[in-house]
Every structure is written in structure tokens, then in C-alpha cells.
Amino acid sequence: MTTPLEVHRLFYDAVETGDVDLMASLWVEDPATSCVHLGTMPLRGTAQVLRSWTVVMAGVGYIQFFLTDVEVVTLPRGASDPDTAVITCTENVLSAEGLALDAEAFAGGKAVSTSIVVRVGGGWKIWSRHASPIAELMLEEDQ
Template sequence: MSDLVEVILTANSQFYRVFSLAEIAAMRRLWLDAPHVTCVHPGWRTLTGYEAIQQSWEAIFINQGPVRVWPSDEVISFEDDLVWVTCIENIDMSATDTGRIMQAQARNAFQKTESGWKLAHHEASASPGHGLPAANQRLARN
């Protein structure tokens, strides 16, 4: 495995670790502080800009709290100055009445900065047959 692939997989894993722990300060550090960054949470409209995205994570963390989330089936692709990671988000819903692992399809883009690789895009949508049931979503909605 190349060094760059290892670095990107580590950055992607760090994103899901911070997501799991619901640490807003750490989430802020993971994202590129720029007006062009974008994020699409399941069932939400596209959020653009660093502050809008951070406000969304804060709302999610307040409503949901810590929840175990981890990536699998990661595939990396390179496009100009971005490195994309397509993966499955596995979400442990055992703290809810569903009591099972839900899955979402996700795509994360990382952009190189002077301080390392930062998230420039995150998008997740329910996986057919394994996604988040609408009646039980614990994510805050815009």
C-alpha cells in the first residue's frame, strides 16, 4: 500500500472516530476551513461552507450523542487536488429501539493543506435494504 493511500485511510478513519465520539472541536479541526466545502447528511439539503457544516455537526451531536460509526469497503480515487474515499458507513444503532447495524453509502473528499489532509466534502445516503429508517433517524434535520 502506498504511503499516500495509508495517510488517506487514516484520515478517513479519524473522521469516523470523531463522528463516533461526537467531538465538535475535533470535527472542526478535521474540515478544511473554506467557503467551497460541502456536506450532505442523509435526508438533508447540501450544506456549503465551513460554518454551515460545523453547525450541522453540532446539531447532530447534540441530538444524537456518541454513536459507534466506522467505515468499510473503502475505495480510493484521485482527482486533481482531491483524494476521494467511497465507503460504507456502518452505524451501530443498538442504543435505539432498532438494535441493529444500519448502513449508509458515503463519499468523502480530502484536500491537502499545509497542516495535512482536510475534509472538503462528505456525503452519505441510506443504503438500499440496510439504510436508516426515516421514522427512527436521530439526526437533526435542517
């Protein structure tokens, strides 16, 4: 992958299409990689991370991500040739997960995610990813 944002977008493409091979191509091969899925403890090591994404993708019928608030910070800051990028975004998720198969309805949700991508052999790969749900609070005047 030629840019941090390219590997970031391909990650979501892999999840949306259930492409296990694409997902595997995006991660650094290292026992220290990590991933925190919504509401779970951290997973360590590329094999464990990829196994978890295979299970997630196999269990989801339809899912689509609309990313907002995407920000990229490269490290070291100000370097002309950075070797690390931190990408944060809001994931606006549309899914049919958990709904009746014959229903033409979708569920939505939001999460905030942070991905750390590193330069590996001239390209970029994911080192770590953490997603956390965003709680939608209802104020009394909203009810």
C-alpha cells in the same frame, strides 16, 4: 493529518465520541466546502457544515461505524504527490438512537458515503462529504 485515510478515520472517531473540536480540525476552512447528510439538501461553507455536525453529535447517544468497501482514488491519477483524494465506503451503523433508554437493544443501518479530502499545508482535510442510505430490498422469496 498525514494521509487521506487518517483524516477519514478521524472523522468517524469524532462522530462516535462527539468530539466537536476534532471534527472542526478535519474540515477545510472555506465557503465552498459541502456536506450532504442522509436525506437532506447540501450544506455549504465550513461554519454551516460544522454547526450541523455539532447538532448531529449532540443528538446521538451511542453510535458506532463499521466501515467496509473502503476505496481511495487519488487525483491527479498516477501523480507521485496527489493533492486530492476521493474516498468511498459503506457505513454499517450501530446505534441506540430512537430506542427506549432502558432497553438493551441497538438499531442498525447502512449508508454509502463519499468524502473528498484535499492537501492543505502538508496535511489533509475534508472538502466535501455526501452520505446516502442504502435501501434493503426484501424479495418475495426472502419473506
